[in-house]
Amino acid sequence: VDQPQIHDEL
Amino acid sequence: MNIFRLSGDMTHLMSVIVLLLKIHTIKSCAGISLKTQELYALVFATRYLDIFTDFVSVYNTIMKLIFLATSFSIVWYMRHHKIVRRSYDKEQDTFRHLFLILPCLILALVVNEKFTFKEVMWTFSLYVEAVAILPQLVLLQRTKNIDNLTGQYVFLLGAYRALYILNWIYRYLTEKHFVHWITWISGLVQTLLYADFFYYYINSWKNNVRLQLPA
Numbered sequence A: 001v002d003q004p005q006i007h008d009e010l
Numbered sequence B: 001m002n003i004f005r006l007s008g009d010m011t012h013l014m015s016v017i018v019l020l021l022k023i024h025t026i027k028s029c030a031g032i033s034l035k036t037q038e039l040y041a042l043v044f045a046t047r048y049l050d051i052f053t054d055f056v057s058v059y060n061t062i063m064k065l066i067f068l069a070t071s072f073s074i075v076w077y078m079r080h081h082k083i084v085r086r087s088y089d090k091e092q093d094t095f096r097h098l099f100l101i102l103p104c105l106i107l108a109l110v111v112n113e114k115f116t117f118k119e120v121m122w123t124f125s126l127y128v129e130a131v132a133i134l135p136q137l138v139l140l141q142r143t144k145n146i147d148n149l150t151g152q153y154v155f156l157l158g159a160y161r162a163l164y165i166l167n168w169i170y171r172y173l174t175e176k177h178f179v180h181w182i183t184w185i186s187g188l189v190q191t192l193l194y195a196d197f198f199y200y201y202i203n204s205w206k207n208n209v210r211l212q213l214p215a
Helices: B003-026 B034-051 B058-080 B098-110 B117-131 B134-143 B148-174 B181-206
Strands: none
Touching: B003 B058, B003 B148, B034 B058, B034 B098, B034 B117, B034 B134, B098 B117, B117 B181, B134 B148, B134 B181, B148 B181
């Protein structure tokens, strides 16, 4: 499972 | 970063600045729902838990700090400032936002991307943000007095979310960066909640009449 993307949005 | 997202962030920033300026200058919070402001403070507190652990960019960190500072200071003003608090009509602002928070928490525990504390809190903050405007819209319906600053505040908040939807479409088409469907749906629900407000706001602006929401 792909690493959950770091939430780069505010 | 794309123009939709940047203008979305700027519109969001403008909305909180407009509100803070209104409260700070005229020392009044008439027509503003404290419940909505508390929900927004909760949104930022639960969404920006990673502010010190995951560094994304200087812009990202600064904006997070601004949103945290402004949302908590608005709540402080409305609760504790000796002059401002007098203009808060708590009889009208009776929305039980706990009935919004609990379902969002349960939903975040069930429907999330990854069952970790940070991820559940982040999802929770998305759900809360989607419904945070409800107490404010209910208050506007009740008091009927939409002074143009509060109207502008709600309008800017709605515009920010609408711009974010364009940003997600743009990112999907260009960067093949897909935003998780949870983000999509809660963002869409949130924007739709503003739709009727937008309709009345733009109409009143077009016919240059005072903004009246239907009973």
